Amino acid sequence: MALGADRYTSRVDTLVFLGCLGLSLTAMSLPPAWRDPIASVMRQTILAPLLQLQRESELLRTSRSRFDAITAQRDSSALAATFLPELRAENERLRGLLGLGQRLASGYAPAEVLHQAAPTDPLALVISAGRREGVRPLAAVVSPEGLIGLVSTVDARTSIVVTWANLEFRASAMAADGSVYGIVAPHGTEGPGVWLLELQGVPYRQLVPVGTPIFTSGLGGVFPRGIPLGTVIGVAGETEGWERTYLVRPAVHPSAVTHVMVLLGARGGGDLRNPAVRRTDKYRFYFVLALLAALEFTVRSRLGDQRTAPDFLLLALLIYTIRTQPGKAAAAGFVVGLLRDALTPASFGAGALATTVVGYLSAWGKAVFFAENLFVNACLFFCGTWVRNLVIALASGKLRGGQLGWELLVWSPLQGLTTAVTGVVVLWVFRRWVHVRVREA
Structure with a gap:
């Protein structure tokens, strides 16, 4: 999300900010005879749906707790008796894919294997990723357990993968410690070793113990280095004085795979996991803000000490302000703060002043200083919360001495x-x- 110079403060933004500050100070100076009726009207009108939502949430939590417990026990028993083993196995595979994706240095495209009812299915697989996901011919296809094969044909939405079981498959391989190199190929098409691999071209003087893991070596430029191929289980044959061939149990069987990853690397094109921003995304953006506001009135009261529980409403405000202009951010901060002040009349106006300042500074600072990454956004959320509390504490004058320090x-x-x-x-x-700018939306 590019942040251009148009995000810097304009004269209109400054005037809006000063106007919101003036209104906040005016609200703080209102006498109780005026302040309390205004807060009461806001609670009975604008805040009424949110307060009703909070009441219903508390009622639902208390009145249906036993019903939920019984339902959970029944559902858990039924699930464990029927689908739980299969779901656990699938979950482990998906967790493995997620962990593999984090370890990959190059780009990747996740895909599902579309198995076909044919005897030759393990030799060539159809996967649900194609040209639109950036898949190219000769791209390596892997699973959490190891290498599956490489892409031979690419269509718009699907691709054909030649697996290691295909007689034409070859891969440069090495032992785990790099002491032995060779070529891995299918062992054959008949007999008990039909679904085994063999490590060819190992010098006769080099012995490979049973149980040695075999990985891709990276030589040849097709497969990256370090993808598991299998484990040595014995000697398949030898040419006396020249070389030995070892049997290798594959790390994964093609027919047992349901999800794979296609390594894109330098050949990777577009990645649909990072699509361009669409105009319809603005509705999703505002849905996230509404969800955070709902969590403020339904979940926050259940998160322990309210002094340390996350402030969902302020978080929604900050997510909005760092994606809009400073003037709009100040106005949004004033409205949110004033609504919250209606729930805490003892410091009426202080919250509006605090969120106005935080909203304006976050929008202005985002345009000038901050980059687009999670760590910097986390720092912004932390500082915004602390500054908001600081302004409220000082402006309200309700905390002094040790209370203010704590x-x-x-x-x-x-x-x-x-x-x-x-x-x-x-x-x-x-x-x-x-991932959308409010102004563009």
């Missing part, structure tokens, strides 16, 4: 930390939905 040095940093962690999780889970 708030600024203990409780506010802890709340900033939980809010930052929650923000990182939200940005990662909804990364496609929040």
